[in-house]
Amino acid sequence: MSVPSVVLRERFVVQASCETVRAVLEDVPMVIGCIPGADVTATLADGSFTGRIGVQYGETSVHLSGTIRRTAETPLRVAVHAEGQDRLPSVRAAGDIFVELTPTGPGSTEVAIVAEFTFSGLLAVLARSATKIMGPQLMASFGRCLAEKALRGPAG
Numbered sequence: 001m002s003v004p005s006v007v008l009r010e011r012f013v014v015q016a017s018c019e020t021v022r023a024v025l026e027d028v029p030m031v032i033g034c035i036p037g038a039d040v041t042a043t044l045a046d047g048s049f050t051g052r053i054g055v056q057y058g059e060t061s062v063h064l065s066g067t068i069r070r071t072a073e074t075p076l077r078v079a080v081h082a083e084g085q086d087r088l089p090s091v092r093a094a095g096d097i098f099v100e101l102t103p104t105g106p107g108s109t110e111v112a113i114v115a116e117f118t119f120s121g122l123l124a125v126l127a128r129s130a131t132k133i134m135g136p137q138l139m140a141s142f143g144r145c146l147a148e149k150a151l152r153g154p155a156g
Contacts, residue, residue: 005124006131008115010139016150018076018101018109023154024146025078025099028068034145036138040068053084057130062086062123064093076101090121111146113139 014021025031028049029040038053048069055062066084073079083094095117102110119127 005119006115006117006127006135008113008117008131008135008139010113010143012111012143012147013104014109014111014147014150015107016109016153017107018103020153021101021109021111021146021150022075022078024150027154028070028080030149031146032068034142034149036141041065051082051084055130057126057134060122060126062091062126064091066093071096086121086123088121091123092120093123093127094118109150111143113143115139 016024029043032038032040032049032051035053037055038051040049040051042050044050044067046069048067050066051068052063052065055064064084064086066082068080068082071079071081078099080097080099081095082097083092085092095115097113097115100112102112104110117127
């Protein structure tokens with residue numbers, strides 16, 4: 001097993017119940033939409049998804065296409081595995097995202113996210129420096145988006 005190149009963490013509180021936040025997390029295309037430059041392109045028969053993400057850092061851009069699948073679920077924890085490849089076969093990314101929900105009061109939930117990714121090729125070189133700069137902003141933006149969707153509820 002390889003050691004992740006990048007580990008990102010974020011915690012935030014949502015003014016919604018654990019059940020509501022969990023229901024929002026069920027809508028993978030909507031949640032993926034909270035990641036800038038990412039979208040789901042298809043839902044597969046086995047419940048997994050295909051998707052893509054484009055990342056630009058300076059003058060270098062990478063466009064990964066790949067799969068997203070749930071790997072573990074409980075009422076208060078969700079785990080997802082994602083992997084993708086650029087047009088250049090040596091440029092790859094794979095990772096796991098863990099979301100844990102903790103009730104903090106009536107109608108309030110703490111959401112803790114840990115994303116662990118391993119990169120290869122050109123992306124491995126860029127990932128460490130780029131994520132130090134952009135990682136915290138990306139995670140905070142994702143957290144705000146997820147919180148807004150939870151406030152609107154599962155259909156929002």
